[in-house]
Amino acid sequence: MFVQKFTIKRYSLLQNTLKKRQLTSYIPPKVRAITFNKHGPPTEVLRAVTYQLPPLTPTSLHLKFLASPINPSDINQIEGVYPIKPNFKTLGEHEKIAVAGNEGVAQVIGIGDKVEDLKVGDWVVMGKSAFGTWRTHAEATLDDVIRIPHEGIGIVKAATLTVxxxxxxxxxxxxxxxxxxxxxxxxxxxxxxxxxxxxxxxxxxxxxxxxxxxxxxxxxxxxxxxxxxxxxxxxxxxxxxxxxxxxxxxxxxxxxxxxxxxxxxxxxxxxxxxxxxxxxxxxxxxxxxxxxxxxxxxxxxxxxxxxxxxxxxxWGNENPRSKRIEMLNDIIELFKQDKLKDVICEENIWGVNDKDDDDVLTRNFLEIFKKAVEEFRGKKQLIKMI
Amino acid sequence: MFVQKFTIKRYSLLQNTLKKRQLTSYIPPKVRAITFNKHGPPTEVLRAVTYQLPPLTPTSLHLKFLASPINPSDINQIEGVYPIKPNFKTLGEHEKIAVAGNEGVAQVIGIGDKVEDLKVGDWVVMGKSAFGTWRTHAEATLDDVIRIPHEGIGIVKAATLTVxxxxxxxxxxxxxxxxxxxxxxxxxxxxxxxxxxxxxxxxxxxxxxxxxxxxxxxxxxxxxxxxxxxxxxxxxxxxxxxxxxxxxxxxxxxxxxxxxxxxxxxxxxxxxxxxxxxxxxxxxxxxxxxxxxxxxxxxxxxxxxxxxxxxxxxWGNENPRSKRIEMLNDIIELFKQDKLKDVICEENIWGVNDKDDDDVLTRNFLEIFKKAVEEFRGKKQLIKMI
CATH class of the missing domain: 3.40.50.720 (NAD(P)-binding Rossmann-like Domain)
Structure with a gap:
């Protein structure tokens, strides 16, 4: 199993790698995603897929997810009993699939020429539900995300901020x-x-x-x-x-x-x-x-x-983005002042190494998610992707 | 039993009598009231009492009730399970009694010198709950009542207007x-x-x-x-x-x-x-x-x-009188246009004749109310007092 203890040191190394990658020759990464193409019990319908992130466009962003939690609504959405329907679409060679997960924190690893207000290395959370956060990477637009001032708050807080x-x-x-x-x-x-x-x-x-x-x-x-x-x-x-x-x-x-x-x-x-x-x-x-x-x-x-x-x-759909940003800033301030603590959660860590075999990685990714979903009724589950 | 068919002719006669009485020598009438001094089933706790209406003061009004309905809330109030408590006070020689009834229409039969905006003959409904409308007459202040433009609407509509x-x-x-x-x-x-x-x-x-x-x-x-x-x-x-x-x-x-x-x-x-x-x-x-x-x-x-x-x-307690008047006028307009019809109700008529023996009248008044209360679960009950 790829369950490893997360340390600040490892994370800093990762950040340096990302920055370097962007500055020199940026190659859109391969995405591993936990998906479904029909509704049903998560352990039955979830499939891990691998696809190539498309090249950056002038208005697109490339994200690398740092961590995504498993919320009750994610399960309900997979089962088909959640009022917000998943976003079934084509990803790589996979047609009409939806990526599971609604919440998570990602780091910007690539930015189109015309995108302002964001830079590589920024942390973002999802602006809306049903983005599909159970994946290693994603293509997005500025509207899909909200930058968070993450300095001083850890990955767990950042990933469990928006719900x-x-x-x-x-x-x-x-x-x-x-x-x-x-x-x-x-x-x-x-x-x-x-x-x-x-x-x-x-x-x-x-x-x-x-x-x-x-x-x-x-x-x-x-x-x-x-x-x-x-x-x-x-x-x-x-x-x-x-x-x-x-x-x-x-x-x-x-x-x-x-x-x-x-x-x-x-x-x-x-x-x-x-x-x-x-x-x-x-x-x-x-x-x-x-x-x-x-x-x-x-x-x-x-x-x-x-x-x-x-x-x-x-609430997110009915209120302006500015109000959401104001709320996130207030909450992050409470986190920084330590007035709002980490939710105690079971951390499942999925480590990726580009040298590893694709199929092995993908299978393990699915295993971790399925295990986390099964254990969901107990402690809150979080998947860190490092 | 003093149950008589109400006719327009009788009512006009009554109005003339009232006007004459006021114009010549006005003697405050005796009141017959359906009262209770403790909570319980209406048929057990209701008592009819007779007392003399006090003389007019510069700011008081004297009312003659034309009709009062029996509403579920009246019963609940007598039983002691209604959140608006009755107004226990001294009436004539009777201490700490409350007159039953929350809704009804009355005619102004006497007006203190300093009371403006009302004249003898006007019809009024109650401005608030718990006034005690199951009685033949009452002393009131301008605040207790709201004048209604009753021309063209009958007693039944006027008496069942406010709930x-x-x-x-x-x-x-x-x-x-x-x-x-x-x-x-x-x-x-x-x-x-x-x-x-x-x-x-x-x-x-x-x-x-x-x-x-x-x-x-x-x-x-x-x-x-x-x-x-x-x-x-x-x-x-x-x-x-x-x-x-x-x-x-x-x-x-x-x-x-x-x-x-x-x-x-x-x-x-x-x-x-x-x-x-x-x-x-x-x-x-x-x-x-x-x-x-x-x-x-x-x-x-x-x-x-x-x-x-x-x-x-x-709603009545939390909103200004002006808003209540506006609503009553709107509803009366619907009545006049025949867009709002009489509620079908059982009319119990209590006829009073000053020559009749007090005790007999009072006892019969109680009998009519008790009968109406008992039959309440069927058709809506209304007591006309003529």
């Missing part, structure tokens, strides 16, 4: 006019988005009440979430217990909880929604319970609660 | 920027609000898709709803049937359904919500099924549906 932290950031900004000292409640608080909510809220002096499933290592997880900034942590069992004395009651006073964030759905949403203050919003961005939300009509009619959904991909 | 037609009007106005030709879908379409929605939408050239429970006389009710302006009527059973070919599909084309109104709640909301177009709203104003709403998370996340509640009483 989870951005979702947390937007939900905290767009559904309530939160002020310092306000309270937000969320379930699934240990999810990727949940942990980002805790940390961003903490950075903005907003208190979080965090619901997690009851479990044997509850105290351990509670301690961890508090260590990253959670104000309160409670189990779903305690939340639903009758006459349970919430420890936050003394802090909140009369002002109530200003916002609810839900990634679990099901009946458990009721006990969370009941704690929200009059006229506030509950935002749903997931359904980990695989159950629909249950909402007593009285919460809508008399409490005037508002129920919204949030989907980062839609 | 159902206003709810329908606001929900059609406030949750979607509806244009002529747009489609709205609603369940419980034969309810009081539902019928108002059909008629107001029709007047504004908006199409309605109306869901009613399947029933033996389905066709009859469907015909009736179409006769008052329903574009389409469908049973809940057909709506939920798989692969049912909706007859409105050919009319709607690609633009979808712009708004959903829900007074039923429960699981049935799903099939209705699924028909709504992307980013539209579903407004809940009731839960006739006595079940919570069930909402698939995908409708929130990917379809971006928004779920709101509507409660006329809250």
């Amino acid at each position: 989870n932290p951005c979702s947390a950031y937007r939900m905290l900004k767009d559904f309530a006019a939160l002020k310092e000292g306000d309270f937000v409640i969320q379930n699934g608080a240990n999810s990727g988005v949940g942990q980002a909510v805790i940390q961003i809220a903490k950075a903005w002096n907003i208190n979080t009440i965090n619901i997690i499933r009851d479990r044997p290592n509850f105290q351990e997880l509670k301690d961890y979430l508090k260590s990253i900034g959670a104000t309160y942590v409670i189990s779903d069992k305690d939340l639903q217990a009758k006459n349970y004395e919430f420890e936050w009651n003394k802090d909140i006073g009369g002002k109530g909880i200003a916002l609810g964030l839900n990634c679990v759905s099901g009946k458990g949403v009721i006990s969370m929604a009941k704690l929200l203050r009059h006229s506030s919003s509950l935002v749903t961005y997931g359904a980990m319970s695989r159950q629909p939300l249950t909402i007593p009509a009285s919460l809508l009619i008399f409490q005037n609660l508002k129920f919204f959904g949030f989907w980062m991909a839609r | 159902n037609p206003c709810s329908a009007y606001r929900m059609l106005k406030d949750f979607a920027a509806l244009k002529e030709g747009d489609f709205v879908i609603q369940n419980g379409a034969n309810s009081g609000v539902g019928q108002a929605v059909i008629q107001i939408a029709k007047a504004w050239n908006i199409n309605t898709i109306n869901i009613i429970r399947d029933r033996p006389n389905f066709q009859e009710l469907k015909d009736y709803l179409k006769s008052i302006g329903a574009t389409y009527v469908i049973s809940d059973k057909d709506l939920q049937a798989k692969n049912y070919e909706f007859e409105w599909n050919k009319d709607i084309g690609g633009k979808g359904i712009a708004l959903g109104l829900n007074c039923v709640s429960g699981k049935g909301v799903i099939s209705m919500a699924k028909l709504l177009r992307h980013s539209s709203s579903l407004v809940t104003y009731g839960a006739m099924s006595r079940q919570p709403l069930t909402i698939p998370a995908s409708l929130l996340i990917f379809q971006n549906l928004k779920f709101f509640g509507f409660w006329m009483a809250r």
Whole structure:
């Protein structure tokens, strides 16, 4: 297996190589990509393919992916149950295939003569969903990408920037006019988005009440979430217990909880929604319970609660690039100040060496992705390509 | 029983009597009121009381109620399960009692010297909830009431103006920027609000898709709803049937359904919500099924549906009087143009004759209200006081 420990030293070497390559005689690299030509279970339909990146045009960019995570939406997109459809097209000799993956960080390795605002060596993230990030290299246009000021943030942060932290950031900004000292409640608080909510809220002096499933290592997880900034942590069992004395009651006073964030759905949403203050919003961005939300009509009619959904991909499509850049810069600043930490994730490293046999490399690339996809239900998976 | 058929002739006689009384020597009348001093089932806790209206002050008004309906919220308020609490206070020799009833139409029979903008003979409706409309007379201030231009609309329309037609009007106005030709879908379409929605939408050239429970006389009710302006009527059973070919599909084309109104709640909301177009709203104003709403998370996340509640009483408290007057005038105009018809209701008439014995009158007043409350689950009940 090509799973190797990633070190800063190796990465610097790589950067030097890239710069040199561009300055002397730039040969578009071979691409290894994880693709599919029909929907189905990832382990069945994913194929690794190799193709030659076309020559640079005046308006094109060549990217080398540094790392791409595996998100739930990537899996759903391969399965065909995600509303954003993959981009089936011809790549090299392969017709009507789509490259999997929606998130990732890449380095610019080649730039067309007419492309401004970018230089070789810059790091970029994807401007939209469905770019196809599970590949070693890609051709792109300026519109496809957003440059990030990556100095001081590692590859893991850069590669996992655009989905989870951005979702947390937007939900905290767009559904309530939160002020310092306000309270937000969320379930699934240990999810990727949940942990980002805790940390961003903490950075903005907003208190979080965090619901997690009851479990044997509850105290351990509670301690961890508090260590990253959670104000309160409670189990779903305690939340639903009758006459349970919430420890936050003394802090909140009369002002109530200003916002609810839900990634679990099901009946458990009721006990969370009941704690929200009059006229506030509950935002749903997931359904980990695989159950629909249950909402007593009285919460809508008399409490005037508002129920919204949030989907980062839609936000990206409906908002100007400038707003996205502003958000990414804010988040990167939090990363740099260490207010937003790495998501704990399983790093699968795929090392490429130009001398290696193509088929061997390609097969191994697929193996790593398939293994990561299979193990996905556990820890968040990230594929580094070095 | 003092149940008598109401006629225009009798009413005119009454008006003349009132005017004469005011012009000559005005003696504040005795009030018969349906009251309660504790919460419970209406038939158990309601008491009829008699008390003397206090003399006019420079800023007070004296009202004679013409008719008051019985609404679900009135019952809930007596039971103690309505969020707007009744106004317990001293009336005559009776301490800490509340007069039941939130809606009704009254005629001004006496005006303090400093009260402007009103004259004896004017008709008024209540400016807020919890005034206590189940009584023959009341003392009020200008703030308590809103004058309505009643010429050409009958007592039934005037007495049932401020809850159902206003709810329908606001929900059609406030949750979607509806244009002529747009489609709205609603369940419980034969309810009081539902019928108002059909008629107001029709007047504004908006199409309605109306869901009613399947029933033996389905066709009859469907015909009736179409006769008052329903574009389409469908049973809940057909709506939920798989692969049912909706007859409105050919009319709607690609633009979808712009708004959903829900007074039923429960699981049935799903099939209705699924028909709504992307980013539209579903407004809940009731839960006739006595079940919570069930909402698939995908409708929130990917379809971006928004779920709101509507409660006329809250709207009244949160919006300026001027906006309420504008709405009432619009609705009265629809009444005058016969675009909004009387709600079919059971009229219970209580005739008062000053020569009658007080106790007998009071007891009969209570009997009529109790009977009406008991029969409430059937047809809408209205008490005329003449």
